[in-house]
Amino acid sequence: MELGLTSFPTVSAAAVLDLYDVLSCHQVLTQRNCCQLNFRRQDLMGVEKRVPLAFEKQLWALGKSASSIENIGFVVGTQINPNAQGVLSHLLSVAEDLREAVYLYKKYIVLMNQCEKIDVIEYEWGLRILYLTDYDYEYTQISTERSLSAMVTWARYLTQDKFTLLKASFKYNKVSYFTEYISIFGAKLKFNQKETFLDIPNSVADLKIKTASAYIKEILVKRIEHKIKVLFIDASIKEKVTLIISQKLHCDACSSDIVAQRLNMSRQTLHRKLSKEDSSFKLILSDVRKEKVMGYLLDKSQSVESIGGLLGFKDSSSFYRAFKSWFNTTPKAFRLALQAQTADELVEQHLW
Structure with a gap:
């Protein structure tokens, strides 16, 4: 590779x-x-x-x-x-x-x-x-x-x-x-x-x-x-947005307005450029949250109730709905499966 x-x-x-x-x-x-x-x-x-x-x-x-x-x-x-x-x-x-x-x-x-x-x-x-x-x-x-x-x-x-x-x-x-x-x-x-x-x-x-x-x-x-020049100049807008959201998600500072400001462009320009890359702010935000959630669930010190906030959700019901759409199960059930090391099928189907 x-x-x-x-x-x-x-x-x-x-x-x-x-x-x-x-x-x-x-x-x-x-x-x-x-x-x-x-x-x-x-x-x-x-x-x-x-x-x-x-x-x-x-x-x-x-x-x-x-x-x-x-x-x-x-x-x-x-x-x-x-x-x-x-x-x-x-x-x-x-x-x-x-x-x-x-x-x-x-x-x-x-x-x-x-x-x-x-x-x-x-x-x-x-x-x-x-x-x-x-x-x-x-x-x-x-x-x-x-x-x-x-x-x-x-x-x-x-x-x-x-x-x-x-x-x-x-x-x-x-x-x-x-x-x-x-x-x-x-x-x-x-x-x-x-x-x-x-x-x-x-x-x-x-x-x-x-x-x-x-x-x-x-x-x-x-x-x-x-x-370093290659690292930053050649990065796509989608990749840059992904990085910013990943860094600021837990601070509840990942709105499209804030991300656009970090990239020195208007919100409309940001959405237009993402659309040209066949992506959107909403889709990237969901993908970042989905990627992060497994790490939180593996961390025994984090309660399921607190994970939604760390992922930038405003309330627990929004977090549970999103999680259900990602993995067709609840966060608690998924965590139990991970702890029991029986989540192979879930991982293969939804994470990799």
Whole structure:
């Protein structure tokens, strides 16, 4: 399967490979559900390959439902496999120092995952890396754990220095595997905060990267600039609308007016362009909701009653009617089937 750069939104195949292997190692990803995913490990081989974000989301849903690896974000994020580096990872490995690597990461993170982003704030004492992901709401914690633990793990690997952070802050609640946070981020941790960030002192930001190469860096930057241009210019209106709805669905901010504003066009122009692509805003909204609902149902912490709101429905009756039209059953019945692992027929008929 050769996946083009215009699949939108997409992630680097190299970034998904570790997740795939961890799930396989813990027997969460079996031959049976591999067939359901209609994907093979060899599809993730190659530093310049890309895969649809939807595939990574399906893997995260499987991982989140597995009680055997509650800390799956950390397990994946702390993997060190130099042979599976993507183009962005190669670029960071030839930066002059950690400060430059952070800014390169901020600029080009979209190449790794089109739904993740960071900001960097300079202080007298050092850098604050703000994690501002647009990742789906239901995977915020595990994607944060994976991304931030990967940042620290690779930074230590590239500088060959076991540095300590000044502070780490997280939006979500304190976790049961708190000692793992300390081993990665240090002792100064705060949870239930307004922002997620890592504070790095100047002494750490100025650490030299052992494999720095100005010549290779220049070549890789040109290659990355070209790839990013292809990613965004060639994306269809339908693909762009799908991404925006996917990002904003849980905020109840996915009306056609708001999406049109994000795309710098009028609502009428948006509908006209979607019609030319044999699509519509209503159809895309329904497809995104249908794709997301399985991940929510696999998440045991979400009640069926709350899922409708997370999908942007104004009331539970609207959610139940839509779900019935998608799967010809109720959300509760479908969840029971998933938990009992007897939903093969439903998945094959309605999701894949």
